[in-house]
Amino acid sequence: MTTHFTQGTWAEFTKTITEADIYGYAGITGDFNPVHINETYARATAFKGRIAHGMLTAGLISNVIGTRLPGPGTIYLSQELTFTAPVRANDTITARVEVMEPPSAKGHYRLNTTCTNQEGLLVLGGSARVAWKG
Known part of the structure; x- marks a missing residue:
């Protein structure tokens, strides 16, 4: 039996971003x-200090999509992202994915994707299109 998620169904994942996460992401991606990675350099930027990679934060959305909603077997078709605030080491980020509309006949879902920090500030917004057969 195939389960379909209805509009408004949502799931979240929360993680505190660590120094090790930032350096690990740099090492994996180059x-x-x-x-x-350089505090002296970063202090002279508009951010006034080091920030996490935007795509590291976006990866938390991938966690939700691939493990919770829709879940295992989901295939990413597209993702739009808007980075709205910096993420720093020791920030706790909550990635949220919400179904925007019923699935298409092909099992494609449009999802609202957001990340907020421990203060509730939106740090990333966007939408995704995924395929899931359930």
């Missing part, structure tokens, strides 16, 4: 932009 993105050694000094705004992420």
